[in-house]
Amino acid sequence: MAAYAVGSTEALEQIFDRYAGLLLNVLQRRMPPGEDAHDLVQQTFLQLHRARADFDPTQRFRPWLFSIALNVQREHFRARRRRAETDLTEDHLLVGACDAARTEAAFDIERVLPRLSPEQREVIELHWLAELSFPEVAAIVGATVTATRVRAHRAYTRLRGLLAESQPRTEPSHAPGARTI
């Protein structure tokens, strides 16, 4: 980022290679069906380029980048007068499963995720999809690390409960494998 701040295009390309995929994943999940997030990623990098002088080298880069991205997305939703969190319904679930068990699991999670509050979903998506640590998520959502951890814990607990409710009597049919760590 330091090289980029002084105008190196190569540095911008490196930043793009490192973060574009993550950004696309997080932004795409929050888009309504039929819209893709490529424009927003493009807009995010343009804003990043314009705001590069504001970056504080003593701070972490990734939360700053995601803050820009989420602001760009909020502005996009505001401009379109749509709700940021689109209710997922069964007819537009994006299930990229490779087998029946994973398809079922994907179906379950997509069905219960919208039942979390927007704040809880945001934390889960940033932590799970964007692979951000809790301090990083906290910086983006504007909460303390402790509050973010509590929010995530409640979200995971609620998700667990909701999944159990969805199939109370059947044991999980998927047991793809075990990994020792």
Next chain:
Amino acid sequence: MSEPQCCEIRDAFRRGLVPSGEALEAHVNSCERCRNLLARDGRLGLSLGTLQRASTDDLSALRRLVVENARREVGVRAWLRSRSRWQRLGLALLVVLVLGACLIGKRPDFASTRPLATWGGIALYLVGIVAGVSALMARPGKANEGRSRARVALAVGLLPIVVLLGVSAGAIDEAAAQVPFGRRALGCFGYGSLFTGGFLAWLWVLERSDRVSGPGALLMATSAGLLGNLALHLHCPSTEPWHLLLGHVAIVPLWALAYVLWARSRSARHSLRRL
């Protein structure tokens, strides 16, 4: 417990695997989040692991556009927009100071009255508003949600200053009183609009985003309208309420409305080059 272990567990689930092992047991005993993920044969973890990820196989076209966008950012406006937040704020305030310095000798009645007391009060009020709004935004968890509200609050908070400037006006001189009311009001409206429009254009040049939000546009237009009223205050000593209302104060809502509508239509039309 330790963050790397949590990450390993997350990564295993994302690959469709249920992690296990002695080290895991120790970790899970102290980490409630991972315990949730692993409960019932890792059902929650496996489900979260299937969360759809957008295809990122080929981002080369997007990459090319991003680099082209960055290369196109040349010229005076691009240079100004890329200044830091504080530098841009300084550039905006510089215009206000220069304008004030240029117009300060225009009203002869200021020699006998004490406008510094009014200006000091206004300055204190401004500091109070900015401090209040900053505190509003600094509340934990409200940084993002509060941004729009803070802009609206700041814009609304600026309005009493316009009234204060009007109330503190001096007395109209006899020569000016001979000019028909409509012409005087229109003249002041045009004069104030000149400064308002000019300052608004300057703020637009300094604005980074191509899509200015409604609250953002409202704040910019109100600030510019306030500057227009300041210019009028330094120039026109009228005390007539209707003159002040139509010739001075009306600048703020009319310019705010016009600019917000313009910003919205620009925002709706705005689009980047498609892939």
